[in-house]
Amino acid sequence: MPTLVTSQTRDFTEQLIAHEAASDQPSKKGVPVAFLVCEKLRRPLTALAGAAGFYSLLLRALTLAKREAPGLGTLQVKADGELEDAGANGNNHDAEEGTFLVANLIALLFSFIGETLTLRLITDVWPDASFMSQGSTGNDSPLTTEGTEKHEPQG
Amino acid sequence: MSRKDKVIINKLLTGVPGLDEIMGGGLPEYSFNIIAGAPGCGKTTLAHQFVFANATAEKPALYFTVLGEPALKMLRYQQQYTFFDHAKVPGAIRFVNLNEVILEQDLDAVLREIIKQVEEINPGVVVVDSFRTVVRKANGVVGEMDLQGFVQRLALHLTSWQATTFLIGEYSDAEIRDNPVFTVADGIFWLHQIAERNSVVRKFQIMKLRGQASVPGLHTFRITEDGLQAFSRTLGLTKRRSKNVTSRRLSIGIPELDKMLGGGIPEGDSILVAGASGTGKSALATQFLAEGIRQGEAGIAAVFEERPTEYTARAGDFGLDLVTPQTNGKLNILYLRPLDLSVDETMQEILDAVQKIGAKRLVIDSLAGFEMALAPGFRTDFRESLYRMISALTGIGVTILSTVELEEAFTELPFSTYSISFLTDDIIRFRYVEIDGELRKVLVVIKMRGGNHSKDIREYEITSDGIVLIGQRLRGYQGLITGIPAQVYRPDEKVAPSPKPKARK
Numbered sequence: 001m002p003t004l005v006t007s008q009t010r011d012f013t014e015q016l017i018a019h020e021a022a023s024d025q026p027s028k029k030g031v032p033v034a035f036l037v038c039e040k041l042r043r044p045l046t047a048l049a050g051a052a053g054f055y056s057l058l059l060r061a062l063t064l065a066k067r068e069a070p071g072l073g074t075l076q077v078k079a080d081g082e083l084e085d086a087g088a089n090g091n092n093h094d095a096e097e098g099t100f101l102v103a104n105l106i107a108l109l110f111s112f113i114g115e116t117l118t119l120r121l122i123t124d125v126w127p128d129a130s131f132m133s134q135g136s137t138g139n140d141s142p143l144t145t146e147g148t149e150k151h152e153p154q155g
Numbered sequence: 156m157s158r159k160d161k162v163i164i165n166k167l168l169t170g171v172p173g174l175d176e177i178m179g180g181g182l183p184e185y186s187f188n189i190i191a192g193a194p195g196c197g198k199t200t201l202a203h204q205f206v207f208a209n210a211t212a213e214k215p216a217l218y219f220t221v222l223g224e225p226a227l228k229m230l231r232y233q234q235q236y237t238f239f240d241h242a243k244v245p246g247a248i249r250f251v252n253l254n255e256v257i258l259e260q261d262l263d264a265v266l267r268e269i270i271k272q273v274e275e276i277n278p279g280v281v282v283v284d285s286f287r288t289v290v291r292k293a294n295g296v297v298g299e300m301d302l303q304g305f306v307q308r309l310a311l312h313l314t315s316w317q318a319t320t321f322l323i324g325e326y327s328d329a330e331i332r333d334n335p336v337f338t339v340a341d342g343i344f345w346l347h348q349i350a351e352r353n354s355v356v357r358k359f360q361i362m363k364l365r366g367q368a369s370v371p372g373l374h375t376f377r378i379t380e381d382g383l384q385a386f387s388r389t390l391g392l393t394k395r396r397s398k399n400v401t402s403r404r405l406s407i408g409i410p411e412l413d414k415m416l417g418g419g420i421p422e423g424d425s426i427l428v429a430g431a432s433g434t435g436k437s438a439l440a441t442q443f444l445a446e447g448i449r450q451g452e453a454g455i456a457a458v459f460e461e462r463p464t465e466y467t468a469r470a471g472d473f474g475l476d477l478v479t480p481q482t483n484g485k486l487n488i489l490y491l492r493p494l495d496l497s498v499d500e501t502m503q504e505i506l507d508a509v510q511k512i513g514a515k516r517l518v519i520d521s522l523a524g525f526e527m528a529l530a531p532g533f534r535t536d537f538r539e540s541l542y543r544m545i546s547a548l549t550g551i552g553v554t555i556l557s558t559v560e561l562e563e564a565f566t567e568l569p570f571s572t573y574s575i576s577f578l579t580d581d582i583i584r585f586r587y588v589e590i591d592g593e594l595r596k597v598l599v600v601i602k603m604r605g606g607n608h609s610k611d612i613r614e615y616e617i618t619s620d621g622i623v624l625i626g627q628r629l630r631g632y633q634g635l636i637t638g639i640p641a642q643v644y645r646p647d648e649k650v651a652p653s654p655k656p657k658a659r660k
Binding site for chain 1: 220225226227228230231234241242244245246249250251252253254255
């Protein structure tokens, strides 16, 4: 099954994760930044889709991400949408694995509500993210260059 | 209390073309409203149109979704409409999911959550979609009084918070009597969707609207990529000025026929041209339009049986230029043939065209084609709707010429198969007659409401100049109106000569 994640979506995700990593949050030390990104998205997406809706989305994203990053295999989504690692190593995942997860979550949102709306939701969470203003919230966003067909839900 | 002492209720534009007119100018601000109807009839789309039309960053809209269409899917589908403005989401329009509260807690918790969000966001518009789900959940747990109390407190709080509210629900007509929601509501808007034969007919009804006069009855609406569009039964003409009664007569484009009409068609009249196929009804209609254009009067042709290019080309055969006037805004040829048109939206299209170019003359060619273009469910309303449109248009001084095709009978002279002659001021009847082994054409002015007219039966021919009357009154025959006249010998009269028609181009 082809991945939902285009190279542009992946680039965007990496920028988002880098932006989050740059913010100093000592209390979250040891938690992969990608998980923090998911956690920050949990509130607006739960408000929008409900806890069950966010749970379904994140679980789907995780399922898709595991195909590309088997290291995420021990990761689980709790009923309230929080990520939990049942593995022996706890939250010991490399940055690339986390990127797969967030990229799939964003790609899923792209496929359901479109890129513009998704980016507006993300902007609402990270209003100071400079890379968001580089044309990516407009209709001519480079993230759509590979066509919406690739964003259609699979399976 | 004088008028100036009354509180002024601000009216919010609905964002739905045609609906403000039906509402009586818009939706009362701070009102507490129900949008009801069966699944798929457009309730959510209507709410979204209102929300997108009114939500601002300063006065945002709060859209609560409750166990109905998942919010992500709702956004997925609603953004396909042209009114969906991405820039308003999530800033000016906030979606809040109440699923968990509904499923896991009671009505008080629902109320608390709604109040919490309302106090936090300070919205100008609140939507609960679907409120029916809230009530259904509550019905299994609480009594009617508790439910009524919940609705009352919700309405009170949202109104106090200066929000205009919509509760959306899938209700049946029977529920309106016993449901406390309907008692509390200031406005109840019902959307109907009825499948009739192969077509779907959508109707909008205002069951209740406090504080202002709305247009009663069922109004057609359509859902397109632009969302809902409503068509008022009054066609938006209730507040238009009435016709300035003039004594002006409009030339029909054939001087001899003008004389028969007593000097032309009285301005603002509705004239019906009836006759069998091939008798020249469309030719006369074209001449009527072309004469108006020649005199500087813009015109509209609503054609149902041929395409505008064909219509224009046929006029060209008569030496009438209908191409130039279409380019300089003097003529608009509307081709209205989709098979599921509602009569009101067809008429709205005609009205819009009339108003756009300031048309003084309108041709409807033909009524039979018009009726066929309608969805079957609307055909039963055809006469009533036609009456409304003709009354509305002639009321603002537009002169209307309609054609109607009749099956030729040789024992009688019917004027119309539609029994609509009551809504026409004037009638011209074309018919075939058999004379001397030839099928010839005669016309007679049956009725002129505005005054006297010629009673002559005149022969005519369709030539390269259009309709041309030949000679004077046909004499020497009896029973011309039957189509099979008998020659009457009168020594002092000549038998009408056989016409010499010009060959058509």
